[in-house]
Amino acid sequence: MGFPKVAVVGLGFMGRTHIQSLRRLGVEVHGVAGISEDEAMAAAQDLAIQKWYRSFDEAVADDEIEVVHICTPNALHFQQAKQALEAGKHVFCEKPLAMTPAESGELVDLAKKKGLVTAVNYNLRFYPICQEARARIAAGDIGSPYLIHGAYLQDWLFLKTDWNWRLEPEQGGDLRVVADIGTHWMDMVMYLTGLKITEVMADFSTVHPTRMKPAGAVETYSSKINQNTSDNEVAINTEDVAVILFRFDNGALGNVSLAQVCAGRKNFFWFEISGSNSAMHWEQENPNELWIGYRDQPNQVLSKDPSLFHPEVRALTGFPGGHPEGYPDTFVQVFRQFYGAIASGKMPETGKFATFQDGHHEMVLCEAIQRSVVEKRWVKVDEIPG
Ligand code: SOE
Numbered sequence: 001m002g003f004p005k006v007a008v009v010g011l012g013f014m015g016r017t018h019i020q021s022l023r024r025l026g027v028e029v030h031g032v033a034g035i036s037e038d039e040a041m042a043a044a045q046d047l048a049i050q051k052w053y054r055s056f057d058e059a060v061a062d063d064e065i066e067v068v069h070i071c072t073p074n075a076l077h078f079q080q081a082k083q084a085l086e087a088g089k090h091v092f093c094e095k096p097l098a099m100t101p102a103e104s105g106e107l108v109d110l111a112k113k114k115g116l117v118t119a120v121n122y123n124l125r126f127y128p129i130c131q132e133a134r135a136r137i138a139a140g141d142i143g144s145p146y147l148i149h150g151a152y153l154q155d156w157l158f159l160k161t162d163w164n165w166r167l168e169p170e171q172g173g174d175l176r177v178v179a180d181i182g183t184h185w186m187d188m189v190m191y192l193t194g195l196k197i198t199e200v201m202a203d204f205s206t207v208h209p210t211r212m213k214p215a216g217a218v219e220t221y222s223s224k225i226n227q228n229t230s231d232n233e234v235a236i237n238t239e240d241v242a243v244i245l246f247r248f249d250n251g252a253l254g255n256v257s258l259a260q261v262c263a264g265r266k267n268f269f270w271f272e273i274s275g276s277n278s279a280m281h282w283e284q285e286n287p288n289e290l291w292i293g294y295r296d297q298p299n300q301v302l303s304k305d306p307s308l309f310h311p312e313v314r315a316l317t318g319f320p321g322g323h324p325e326g327y328p329d330t331f332v333q334v335f336r337q338f339y340g341a342i343a344s345g346k347m348p349e350t351g352k353f354a355t356f357q358d359g360h361h362e363m364v365l366c367e368a369i370q371r372s373v374v375e376k377r378w379v380k381v382d383e384i385p386g
Contacts, residue, residue, distance in 0.1 A: 003339055004090070005030040007059040009080065010071030011043040013220040014094055014121075018069045019047055021331030027339060033059040035072075035217070056080055060087045067342065070094055073171045074179065078103040081118075081356075085110045090117040090342050092335075096179040097359030101367050101386055104360035111356050117341045119334070120359030122187040124269065126333035128304050128317040128325055129290045133280050134192045135310035141292075143276030148189050148246070148254035150272060152181040153265035156221050157240065160208045161228040163218045167211060167236055175366050176238035177258040178202075181269070182369075183362040185256050187354055189271055197254075199247040201378040202369045204239035207261045211236050244369060247378075288324045360386070 006027055008015050011034040019029050031051035034040040044052035053059040056076075060068065060083055068084040070077055070093040078098040084091045085107070097120050098104040111118040124130065136142070156162065166172035166180055173179050190196060214230040240261045246254035262268070269284035279293040288304040305321025306314040316333050319325055337353045347355060364386040372379040 003027040004066035004342060005064050006067045006069060007031045007033065007053070007062065007065045008069045008071060009033040009056050009059055010073075010076075010094070011035075011039055012071065015069075015071035016043075016047075017328065017331060018071055018092075019049075021328055021335055022069075024328075024332050025335050025339065027335065030064060031059060031062060056083070060084055060089065065089060067092065073165050074173050075099060075171045078107065081107050082110060085114050085116055085118075088114065088116070091356075092119045092121065092338055093356075093359070094121050095183055095359060096120075096173065096362060096366065097356060098363055099173045101360065101363040101384060104356070104363040105386060108356045108360045117338065117347055118356040119338045120354045120356060120362075121334070122184060122191075122354035122358065122362075123330040123334045124184050124188055124284065125191050125354065126316065126330040126337075127282075127284070127287045128306065128309070128313065128333075129288060129302065130188065130192065130282065131313045131316050132302070132304075132309045133282065133290055135313050137192055137273070137275075137280070138194065139310075140277075142273060142278045142280060144250065144252075145193050145195065145248075145273050145275040146252045147274040148193065148195075148248065148252055148271070149256065149274075150185060150189070150270045151257040151268065152177075152185045152270075153257065153262040153268040154181065154260045155263050155265050156224055157260040158263055159223075160210070161212045161230070162223040163211060163214055163228055163230075164220055164223065165217065166220075167238060169238060172238065174238065175370060176240075177260050178239065178242050178244075178369055179366055181260070182242060182244070182256065182258045183366065185258070185269060185271070186365055187358065187362060188269075189254065189273070191351075191354075192271070193248070193252075193273060195248040195250055195252065197246050197365060197381060198249050199378050199380050200244055200365065200368050200372050202242060202244040202372045203376075204243075204373050205241045206236055206238070207240040208236055210234060242369075245378075284327075287326060 033053040040052035067090045212230045213232045213234045242258040272281040281291040290302045292300045306317040367384045368379045
């Protein structure tokens with residue numbers, strides 16, 4: 001299969017992760033654009049990429065490019081995705097898709113009108129054992145789910161001196177942990193169970209109401225290594241901690257704790273789905289094992305081994321049993337699906353990668369969560385115009 005030529009815009013932690021995984025699949029990253037000409041030129045040199053663009057506009061104007069990967073700060077996603085779609089490019093966008101549901105809804109309509117393939121990067125779906133969990137839930141293994149709970153905790157913004165663009169609403173949006181990591185969790189549990197969240201009740205706290213803002217940009221996770229000695233103390237209006245209750249469309253209840261200030265928790269995503277037959281529990285930091293809990297027989301720990309998986313899951317697994325798969329592998333799998341859809345000329349049936357429609361749904365959920373915090377009440381998701 002010949003792959004189309006690709007431009008990656010945004011060259012931080014995420015842009016570089018996209019580039020690595022695209023290359024593993026054999027996709028040619030033809031050009032890159034960054035926050036400045038210097039950044040793009042340096043990255044192109046460093047990563048042996050043919051072209052660098054002076055700006056996003058220049059990347060989108062390149063006729064050779066058929067696909068754009070958007071890995072820039074959240075505030076740029078809407079405008080850049082819109083411009084790329086208008087220029088007839090397929091778009092793979094980092095999450096969250098936009099800053100508001102009105103924006104994400106506009107992108108859904110535009111992508112449909114243009115007949116282009118779109119995806120939002122909810123890559124965690126593509127841990128092989130999560131795919132197997134999904135197949136088992138669909139086959140009825142856990143019975144009817146009634147409690148869906150978990151957490152997504154990190155510590156890279158633990159200190160008052162930790163800094164990143166996500167802390168500024170103008171760049172990251174009004175929601176921080178909910179948009180950045182909470183949407184991964186909500187996407188995962190809805191994807192695994194096929195259930196929809198219908199109501200939310202949430203509360204937030206900001207552990208550091210002020211932080212020390214350094215003069216220059218600070219790459220995601222890097223303030224853990226580089227000491228920040230800034231004396232510029234600025235107010236923080238986004239949440240460090242969020243606690244959310246959920247009601248799902250089958251009546252199941254759920255809850256999740258989200259935070260970027262939990263000492264020792266690096267990227268601790270876990271879910272547990274308790275149903276009428278059994279329960280499943282998974283942790284991202286131990287991604288090749290799925291715990292299955294029973295009342296009437298010994299609990300099991302299922303290790304990743306594609307030869308023992310449902311046949312449709314085997315195709316989404318890169319290595320045999322005993323060969324652990326991790327975070328970068330999820331990108332390879334989601335890109336394989338996305339480029340497969342481009343080759344086939346159409347969007348996939350639901351249930352593969354997250355589409356702009358899924359990304360839009362996450363924006364609607366974010367707005368419902370925010371409204372719940374402001375109005376201190378349960379909010380029905382269908383109260384939000386979508
Ligand atoms: C930072 O919180 C971050 O890089 C998220 O933006 C990613 O989506 C997540 O995969 C890891 O953490």
